[in-house]
Ligand SMILES: *[C@@H]1O[C@H](CO)[C@@H](O)[C@H](O)[C@H]1NC(C)=O
Ligand SMILES: *[C@@H]1O[C@H](CO)[C@@H](O)[C@H](O)[C@H]1NC(C)=O
Ligand SMILES: *[C@@H]1O[C@H](CO)[C@@H](O)[C@H](O)[C@H]1NC(C)=O
């Protein structure tokens with residue numbers, strides 16, 4: 001119950017600044033939905049918050065590459081569908097940007113995690129897969145990008161609420177990481193909840209982001225939910241020059257540019273938090289990042305591990321998982337969602353499978369809110385609402401988490 005009281009507090013924070021909301025421990029004074037219904041509250045936009053967010057530059061030590069050769073960097077943990085499994089992800093090798101880039105061979109470096117309940121020995125081993133992705137622009141003057149090797153490894157057979165140590169990398173080339181640790185989530189059940197879940201949207205990589213992440217880290221959450229708009233790499237030209245304004249940046253090119261190294265910077269900056277606290281991400285409009293061949297969302301889909309297969313989704317854009325007695329459903333607002341779309345059918349199946357005696361709380365998250373009075377995004381997601389709202393109501397979704405409505409710099 002504590003958790004849920006806290007969760008309401010979180011929503012009110014989101015409404016105020018849309019930067020970060022953290023479930024706080026002192027929940028006694030915070031009413032729950034059971035005390036309601038309450039009159040809706042509108043918080044006027046504080047214009048003093050607008051417009052002075054400054055990106056971390058590539059010279060900042062927190063975004064520089066600190067490893068050699070094929071040693072792992074940008075290490076993160078994310079959840080599978082239940083407490084007994086997580087994904088470990090990392091990057092090896094250097095990205096390239098410019099002309100005539102030559103993608104690395106993803107199979108050149110193994111994807112291995114050693115893990116266990118004590119630091120030494122790490123008794124278990126798991127093998128995963130690796131990939132590289134490209135961000136290509138078939139236009140004169142724009143630079144192409146190819147990533148380092150991205151590794152994803154799924155650990156299974158974990159115990160609930162348990163601390164695990166791990167190292168990742170390729171032992172055959174002496175490229176293993178230091179030892180990191182994470183804690184698994186509690187089992188599902190009506191009295192079993194994570195203590196704190198941090199919810200953040202529209203994160204970026206500004207000096208304000210560093211404040212947000214410090215605040216979040218100090219509060220020691222069990223899980224981080226990132227409801228889209230991750231790095232804002234699409235506010236950059238491919239030559240690395242940033243811009244404050246998405247709409248006015250690219251008047252000439254037929255495709256919006258991005259500067260993919262911002263993703264690597266973000267992964268490096270975030271490692272200290274998300275190598276120990278699992279993060280679950282769902283895509284926002286800033287992840288669209290269109291490129292040659294009508295490809296979209298390639299960095300998003302490549303860099304994060306999602307429990308898509310485990311939750312019987314065929315897509316990185318929507319999936320579900322349990323965190324203790326909560327079933328989370330992450331939905332895609334920028335891909336097909338109408339009643340004949342695969343996403344909608346998956347959502348119907350997923351909702352039908354939810355066992356409310358094991359996960360009494362049902363939480364749905366996606367990027368753009370269906371209800372907002374913010375002028376710049378007014379009714380932007382109305383089509384999605386029309387298609388899906390009835391279905392979510394019919395299964396009694398308790399809470400919806402969104403981002404997007406923020407001053408986008
Ligand atoms: C980038 O890749 C595209 C698609 O393959 C190609 O048309 C373009 O010439 C490349 N640009 C550079 C600068 O290498
Ligand atoms: C964001 O950071 C800038 C300094 O870069 C600071 O002036 C501003 O107050 C911060 N904004 C918020 C909302 O904390
Ligand atoms: C990048 O391109 C823009 C637009 O052409 C130009 O104004 C800027 O000076 C360039 N920056 C660099 C670092 O070359």
Ligand SMILES: *[C@@H]1O[C@H](CO)[C@@H](O)[C@H](O)[C@H]1NC(C)=O
Nearest residue numbers: 335336337338339340341387
């Ligand atoms: C659903 O969307 C698809 C593609 O976006 C479209 O072709 C189809 O007609 C739509 N179906 C309905 C029932 O609206």
Ligand SMILES: [Fe+2]
Nearest residue numbers: 229284285404
């Ligand atoms: Fe957004």
